Amino acid sequence: MANFNIDSKNARTYDAIVIGSGISGGWSAKELTEKGMKTLLLERGRNVEHIKDYPTTNMMPWEFAHRERMPKAVVDANPIAASCYNFKESSAHFFAKDDEHPYIQEQPFQWIRGYQVGGKSLLWARQTQRWSQFDFDGPARDQFAVEWPIGYQDLAPWYSHVEKFAGITGNKDGIDALPDGEFLKPHDLNCVEKYFKEKVAQTYQDRHIIIGRAAHITDAKQIHLDQGRATCQHRTMCERGCPFGGYFSSNASTIPWALKTGNLTLRPDSVVHSLIYDEKLGKATGVRVLDSNTQEMIEFYAKIIFVNASALNTNLILLNSTSSRFPNGLGNDNGLMGKYVAFHNYRATVSADYDGFLDSTTDGRRPNSGYIPRFRNVYKQETDFLRGYAAGFGANRSTYNDKNGMGEELKESLSKTKYGGWHVGSHMMGETIPKESSYVALDPNKKDPFGMPMLRINIGYDDNDEKMVKDYMEQMTEMYTKAGFTNIRTHDNHRVPGNDIHEMGGVRMGKDPKTSLLNKWNQLHSVKNVFVTDGAAMTSTSTQNPSLTYMAFSARAVDHAIKEIKAKNL
Amino acid sequence: MERRTAIRQMALAAGTIVSLPTWAKGWKKADLHTTSFLNTELYQVLEVAVEAIIPETDTPGAGEIGVGAFVALMVKDCYDTAVQNNFSKGLAEIEASSKSRFNKSFSALQQSDKLQVLKSFEKGSDKDQKSFIGLLKNLTIQGYMNSEYVMTNLTHYEMVPARYHGCVPVKG
Numbered sequence: 001m002a003n004f005n006i007d008s009k010n011a012r013t014y015d016a017i018v019i020g021s022g023i024s025g026g027w028s029a030k031e032l033t034e035k036g037m038k039t040l041l042l043e044r045g046r047n048v049e050h051i052k053d054y055p056t057t058n059m060m061p062w063e064f065a066h067r068e069r070m071p072k073a074v075v076d077a078n079p080i081a082a083s084c085y086n087f088k089e090s091s092a093h094f095f096a097k098d099d100e101h102p103y104i105q106e107q108p109f110q111w112i113r114g115y116q117v118g119g120k121s122l123l124w125a126r127q128t129q130r131w132s133q134f135d136f137d138g139p140a141r142d143q144f145a146v147e148w149p150i151g152y153q154d155l156a157p158w159y160s161h162v163e164k165f166a167g168i169t170g171n172k173d174g175i176d177a178l179p180d181g182e183f184l185k186p187h188d189l190n191c192v193e194k195y196f197k198e199k200v201a202q203t204y205q206d207r208h209i210i211i212g213r214a215a216h217i218t219d220a221k222q223i224h225l226d227q228g229r230a231t232c233q234h235r236t237m238c239e240r241g242c243p244f245g246g247y248f249s250s251n252a253s254t255i256p257w258a259l260k261t262g263n264l265t266l267r268p269d270s271v272v273h274s275l276i277y278d279e280k281l282g283k284a285t286g287v288r289v290l291d292s293n294t295q296e297m298i299e300f301y302a303k304i305i306f307v308n309a310s311a312l313n314t315n316l317i318l319l320n321s322t323s324s325r326f327p328n329g330l331g332n333d334n335g336l337m338g339k340y341v342a343f344h345n346y347r348a349t350v351s352a353d354y355d356g357f358l359d360s361t362t363d364g365r366r367p368n369s370g371y372i373p374r375f376r377n378v379y380k381q382e383t384d385f386l387r388g389y390a391a392g393f394g395a396n397r398s399t400y401n402d403k404n405g406m407g408e409e410l411k412e413s414l415s416k417t418k419y420g421g422w423h424v425g426s427h428m429m430g431e432t433i434p435k436e437s438s439y440v441a442l443d444p445n446k447k448d449p450f451g452m453p454m455l456r457i458n459i460g461y462d463d464n465d466e467k468m469v470k471d472y473m474e475q476m477t478e479m480y481t482k483a484g485f486t487n488i489r490t491h492d493n494h495r496v497p498g499n500d501i502h503e504m505g506g507v508r509m510g511k512d513p514k515t516s517l518l519n520k521w522n523q524l525h526s527v528k529n530v531f532v533t534d535g536a537a538m539t540s541t542s543t544q545n546p547s548l549t550y551m552a553f554s555a556r557a558v559d560h561a562i563k564e565i566k567a568k569n570l
Numbered sequence: 571m572e573r574r575t576a577i578r579q580m581a582l583a584a585g586t587i588v589s590l591p592t593w594a595k596g597w598k599k600a601d602l603h604t605t606s607f608l609n610t611e612l613y614q615v616l617e618v619a620v621e622a623i624i625p626e627t628d629t630p631g632a633g634e635i636g637v638g639a640f641v642a643l644m645v646k647d648c649y650d651t652a653v654q655n656n657f658s659k660g661l662a663e664i665e666a667s668s669k670s671r672f673n674k675s676f677s678a679l680q681q682s683d684k685l686q687v688l689k690s691f692e693k694g695s696d697k698d699q700k701s702f703i704g705l706l707k708n709l710t711i712q713g714y715m716n717s718e719y720v721m722t723n724l725t726h727y728e729m730v731p732a733r734y735h736g737c738v739p740v741k742g
Contacts, residue, residue, distance in 0.1 A: 060729065062718040071647040188736030233732045361740050364733035403711060406623045406692075407685045411631075414624070414715060415724065419740055 009301070014040040014265070016561075017287055017302040019272045019317065022119025024534040024550040025308030026250030026258075027162065031558035032306075033263035040265045040300055041258070042289060044309075045096075045115030047268040048122070050228075050251040054241030056090040064089045083110045083499055086123050091239035094122050102448055106458035110498040111312065117268050118251035119310065120501065121547075123239050126215045126247050126367070128168050128548035129390075130159050130179045134378050135542035138431070142386045145340055145434045146510040148539050149520035152179065158552035158559075166248040166551065167224050169232075169368065170213030178210075178373040178544075184218045186211045187368045191357045192395035192422045197370075199483040206378070207479070209393060212371040215248035215548075227253050236365045247367065269293050271450045274321040275305060275330050275530065283529045283570075284321075284330065290450055304529045304561050304570060308554065311341075311535030315440050315506040316455050318532075331524035334514055337507055339439045341459055342541045344502040345389070345430030347495050348469045350476040352485035354395070354422040361397040361419065369394040372426070374543045376471065385467035389430035390543035391476070397422050424485055428472040431543050433464055434505050459497045502546055504538035522557040529570050531557045607646045607654050612661040616642060616706075618677045619664060622684040623710045629724065632714045640713035641706065653705070660691070660702030667691075 015037040018028045025041065032039045047053070061067065068088045075082040081095040096113035103111060114120035133152040140147040156179070163182040171186035189197060189211050197209035216232040217224050224230070229245030229252055238247050245252035258264040273288040276299065286301035307314045315338050321330035329337045369392050376388030398420035402413040438460070442453035473490040480488050497503075510516020513525035518537050524530045533554040535546060564570040608616065620641060621633025632638075645657050667687050668676040676684065691703040714720055721727035 058729075060718065060721070061716055061727065062721060066644060066648060067712065067716050069644075069648055072649065073647070188734055190736035193736070233730045234734055235730055357737075359740055360737050363735040363738045364731040366734035366736075401715075403707075406688055406707065407625055407681065408627060410711075411624050411627060414711065417725075 012299065013286075013301040014038045015302060016040070016304050016306065017042065017300055018306040018308055019287065020044075020119065020308040020310060020313070020534065021117045021250055021255060021266070022114070022308065022310060022534070023121040023124070023250060023547045024554045025119070025306070026121065026254035027551045027554035028306040028308055028531075028533060028558055029258045029264055030254040031555050032561075033258040033261040035558070035562050036263065037562070038263050038265075039258070040267060040302065041255070042270040042272055042287070042300075043117045043119075043266070043268045044271040044292070045117065045119075045268060047266070048094075048116045048118050048241070048251055050245065050249075050256060051241070051243050054243065055093065057237070057240045057243050059090065059240075080110050081112065083496070084112045084501070086239045088239075090237065091123065094239070094241075100449060102454060104443055104446070104454050104456040106456055107460045108496045109457040109459055110496045111457065111503075112498065112501045113310070113313075117255065117266065118249050121249040122241055122251060124249075124501075124547060125545065126238065127371070127545040128163070128166070128170075128181075128213050128215050129371070129373075129544040130181055131155070131542055131544055131549055132177050132179050134177055134374075135540075135544070138387060138542065139540045142381065144386065145540050146508065146512070146515045149509050149511045149516075154520070155549070155552050155556065158556040159548065161555050162548065162551040164221075165223060165227075166215050166253065166548075167217035167220075167229070168213055168548075169216045169218040171211050173208060173210045175208050175210070175373055177375070177378050181213065183213065184216075184221075187214075187216075187218065187366050189370055190362050190395055191360045192354055192424060193370045193393065195354075195356065196393070196395070196424070196479075196483050200479055203479075203482050204375070207375045208373055210371050210373070212368045212392070214368045216367055217246055227257055229253065232367065234365045234367065236367045238367060271452070272309065272317050273297065273452065274317060275307075276301075277321065277323040277326060277330060277527065279323065279325050282527075284527050292450065303565065304531065306554070306557070307530065307532045307536070308534045311503045311506065311538075312440055312455060312457070314532055314534055314536035315341075316442070316452065318507060318536075319442050320453060326526075331507075331517055331527045331530065333526055334517075336436075336515065337517055338441050339436050339506065340434035340508055340539075341438045341440055341503060341505040342432045342434040342538075343459065343497050343504065344500040344541060344543070345432050345461070345465050345468060346427060346500045347430075347461075347465075347492055348472050349425065349427045349491045349493065350473060350480065350488065351423065351425040351491075352480045352488040354424060354483075354485050356484070357397075357422060358419070374431075376475075383467075383471060385464045385471065386433060387431040387464075387468075388543065389428045389468055389472050391426050391428050391472065393424070393426045395422055395424045424480070426476055428469070429500075429543050429545075430465060430468045430472070431541050433462065434508070434540060435462070438505075440506055457498075459503070461497065502535075502541065504535040504541050504546060507532050507536040508539045509537050510539060521560040522553055523560075528564075531561060533557045608642055608658060608661070611665070612658055613638070613642060615661045615665050615676050618684070619661070619688065619706060620710050620713075622681060622688060623707055624714050625681060630719060632710055635714070635717045635719045637710055637713035637717065640717075641709040644709050644713075645705070649705075656698050656702050657705065660699060660706070663699065664688070664691070 021043040078098040096115040136148045139145040170183035172180040220231045232246030271290040319329035372391040374388040446454040509518040617638035624632035691699040
């Protein structure tokens with residue numbers, strides 16, 4: 001019996017544990033296993049194997065009973081998931097159901113979750129821009145949150161590292177506020193986007209319209225073929241899972257790569273309850289997992305633990321990891337864990353028409369769009385609000401059919417597609433300021449169906465966000481007007497925080513253990529063998545879509561962890 | 571319909587509740603309406619109306635390619651009870667209007683008379699009828715344009731374009 005217990009414990013002991021198999025966890029697992037670490041990758045949801053578990057991926061439009069619209073009963077039962085633009089008949093199976101995963105909204109917060117192997121990497125918008133030094137300088141220069149403990153130069157080689165493997169399309173634009181990366185060939189800007197780019201360049205020195213940088217293989221290299229991935233085929237059905245592996249996901253890329261090393265154990269249906277802290281050793285020794293199939297609580301052990309559960313769930317797990325040494329959550333000596341959470345402000349859009357280029361259109365489909373890097377307050381403070389916004393920008397040539405009448409007249413009209421004018425559209429992506437009053441916390445009494453304390457979420461807009469919405473509308477209107485666009489429409493959609501799916505912070509990095517939770521290597525200050533490299537680690541949000549930065553943090557932190565293990569510091 | 575009823579009755583007779591086995595999923599389109607919110611008569615009016623809105627010419631009409639079933643399914647699954655009730659009411663009024671104007675069932679009318687009935691709803695002053703006919707027409711167009719027949723044979727949908735060109739001349 002004693003031997004059995006030892007054997008059983010040995011069988012549950014690994015070199016490393018990674019919690020969460022989304023974008024950042026997939027990267028942690030890939031880097032660890034490549035460096036010879038026997039790694040356990042825990043995922044709370046079901047397994048999703050690349051291609052095999054993409055049930056809708058090759059369905060034709062007419063094969064969807066409701067032509068992609070979700071039945072009312074499903075929408076009514078899942079108002080949070082259904083608020084996401086990507087929740088439709090072809091992709092709904094990759095969203096967590098509202099009623100199975102309740103939380104408490106102290107303020108309205110639409111927490112969009114993807115609980116399966118691969119997480120939200122199956123559903124993401126695939127925009128991948130690097131941060132610049134201006135972004136890392138933000139909190140210190142503008143006196144909010146705390147100073148970042150690293151700068152662009154610390155992360156730049158790791159951006160290169162992850163970009164080459166993931167496959168990033170983009171153009172080298174040479175813009176200070178948006179450093180260039182390791183790009184595969186860029187997608188086209190279309191006629192009107194190019195025209196707008198030129199007009200803006202003539203008028204403003206510091207404003208640029210560029211093609212988005214996105215995790216699509218536009219020109220497959222050997223490293224992508226080695227992953228079993230091929231050049232993107234422009235289907236623009238990414239949220240179904242891509243049978244070509246044309247875009248980056250954990251499922252298509254990092255997880256199969258890690259499995260191929262022979263060092264990865266992937267364990268789906270494993271809800272992490274907490275990390276185990278050993279007071280004598282002064283470090284975390286493992287994790288407690290609820291097996292969602294058997295309802296059994298099982299412990300797993302490892303030398304190092306990477307927490308990549310997604311920003312808010314990483315907060316939840318660490319806050320729930322209590323011990324006599326850490327009664328308020330693992331590594332939470334200063335009581336700041338769960339606080340200073342922020343997000344991206346996507347509230348405003350500006351659209352218009354253009355009556356030029358009527359002899360031209362586009363051909364094919366593009367899984368990408370134009371992008372306007374941040375131009376406000378970059379070099380110095382110049383407005384009545386802090387920080388700034390990036391923006392998406394796209395133009396398309398509209399087509400339509402006359403739908404007048406009924407009978408043969410209507411049928412004839414439907415057979416003749418006509419060209420309308422060009423439409424342009426833009427949406428803002430604003431930096432929001434992390435504040436102590438923006439927090440997540442554990443409810444002291446209520447539990448979710450998995451026995452975890454329910455998360456209370458209290459995050460909202462502030463006056464800085466309101467000013468930024470106004471400025472974005474004014475500036476885009478001015479830029480559109482100078483380009484000769486007409487019928488300019490500004491719109492505040494009052495999008496609820498969380499719906500941007502860019503929630504960040506709560507376990508922020510910083511120089512000082514008194515005011516931050518993680519050091520410059522993403523280690524908990526007071527529990528050095530625990531690493532957090534997902535959105536929870538973010539000290540500030542900047543304006544860029546964050547996933548690329550989480551990938552780079554993950555790879556960099558693993559590299560450091562291995563060095564520390566070799567130096568016997570962990 | 572008879573087969574499904576028979577299965578239900580067999581199950582009831584045996585005193586058990588059974589779910590339909592997988593082989594039973596292959597019901598013909600014509601059988602589907604028994605599970606929708608419309609009764610047989612109204613469903614028939616719907617199928618005829620859909621075909622009248624987009625009729626057979628040298629290519630099939632909306633009725634033949636199953637758009638009636640699509641419209642019924644959409645109204646059942648994607649709209650609230652008020653819209654569903656107004657939709658049933660509208661179909662019943664199509665039938666009633668046919669009988670009062672032409673003394674015939676809607677399905678027995680000539681195409682031009684069918685259109686006259688439908689257009690009278692579109693142009694009339696009854697708000698319920700207007701919103702009913704608007705929904706019926708829009709769903710019919712959606713079902714037709716997104717049908718396998720039209721997307722395959724007429725609009726030549728490309729599942730895998732494998733390209734994007736940002737600026738090409740408009741054709742013809």
